[in-house]
Amino acid sequence: MHPTQGQHHFSRQDALIWGRPAAEVVALHMQTKGLRRALIVTNRSLTDSQLLSGVKEALGAACAGVFSECTAHSPRADVLAGASQARQAGADVIVAVGGGSVIDSAKLMLACLWLNLHDDEGIDRLQAGDFADTLRGEHAVRMIAVPTTLSAAEFTHLAGVTDTRTGSKQLFEHPLYVPSLVVLDPGATRDTPDWLLASTGIRSIDHCVETLCSSRPSPYADAMALHGLKLLSQGLRSFIAEPDKPAHRLDCQLGTWLAVSGPVAGVPIGASHVIGRVLGGAFGVPHGHTSCVLLPGVLAWNASADNGRQAQIAHAMGAETNESAAAAVATLVRHLGQPGSLRDLGIQREHFSLIAEKSLTMLAHPGCDGNPRPIHSASQIFEILDLVY
Structure with a gap:
């Protein structure tokens, strides 16, 4: 039995592509959408992987750099450091290659770019809802996700980020945190234990x-x-x-x-x-x-x-x-x-x-x-x- 009343929310995800090599799909999407500078966000375990090398090679000059310092449970420090590198690189898209912690970190990096947040104080204000009227993101930098685990962070508009000062996982929510494109490539899981x-x-x-x-x-x-x-x-x-x-x-x-x-x-x-x-x-x-x-x-x-x-x-x-x-x-x-x-x-x-x-x-x-x-x-x-x- 189902409730006689309810509601359903549709995601702002634009596309899901499965069964094709991630490098090929990401490069084609960049070209189709007119995107020019991608910051790849990942973790150290994937730095020397065939997957990451393939994405970088396919992007060529459109790869504006790699931020590989994402760690488990998405601590705020990782978010701020990644956003800083994306800002300096002039990135117009983030390509998240990794599991849930990488993808959740990348989601909040987007908010830091949209709102020009540079420190814990800025994230505190975001958590408190101070930007509710301005965090719209109509022309915002978005994310492409290439997941390497089965955590499903790539399908949600929620980011779970850890405040290491309190040891608490905080949830941040925005409809455009969800990646605009998800690429499900079985080969992307090859380097995952x-x-x-x-x-x-x-x-x-x-x-x-x-x-x-x-x-x-x-x-x-x-x-x-x-x-x-x-x-x-x-x-x-x-x-x-x-x-x-x-x-x-x-x-x-x-x-x-x-x-x-x-x-x-x-x-x-x-x-x-x-x-x-x-x-x-x-x-x-x-x-x-x-x-x-x-x-x-x-x-x-x-x-x-x-x-x-x-x-x-x-x-x-x-x-x-x-x-x-x-x-x-x-x-x-x-x-x-x-x-x-x-x-x-x-x-x-x-x-x-x-x-x-x-x-x-x-x-x-x-x-x-x-x-x-x-x-x-x-x-x-x-x-x-x-x-x-």
Whole structure:
């Protein structure tokens, strides 16, 4: 059953191209759109990769430089440094090559370029909403994204950036943060470690699950999430068995696209995402690993509020008869060789109070109130954490 009222938000993304070499697509897009100076934003692990070399070669003189200092969880310092290099280079487009942290950093770099922000004070003002009337971006520098993981940051208009002064992940939102073009090239994942591709695949399964279980679902998002769940569940198993086959990687990429359609359209997320953001910002846990650990426990905790959605999830994942959704996710996590407990992540019980405090704050943010079983207290967060400890 769906709510008798609702709303759906369409993304400002212009195009998605899949199955073609990223270098070829990026260069053609630059030429077609009359773009002349591209700053490539990436991380050090990709600096000497064939992927990055191919993009630089294809761009030729249109490559205005490479910023390769992006690090995990998108700290503000990376954003400010990248924006400064883009400004000095006179870039008219940013080409983000990497995973979620690279792409989220690039999103906020755009805002720094639009508003001429140079320091933490400027980002503080942006976080406070001081630029609400001026941050329109009609003629703004935009982004092309070449994702190398399955995190799906390339499809959202949200940027998660860490304020290292407080150890908190902050969310920034603007419709033009979403890349104007996304290129899904299976070859772009070749240099990504298998553990990272597999764990971010579970992150995208988390998108599917929390879309389907959301307190405010929608028919469009349900359809996307169910098919995305099938593609990801099958694609991840096939990828582990035959990692050299591009078709398996592409199935996972396409599943990732479908998986995030719900959150992009305004379906609110649940406790797995919310607590996961806290583990990322405060403890540096990779987002893929937060989903590997938290999602089975959140599903189990939410079972008392389930209206039949969890059975659909288990079926879409190809679960054994009578296997619960929580068990189906946990089984896949083990099959992929990913961590399955907070202890595996180095999180101890003495950390629970801090996690609960920050999670309750995050739950109050727009779009974070989709858990089907309402959470009102720290003790409820403790219950979830105990299930996955």
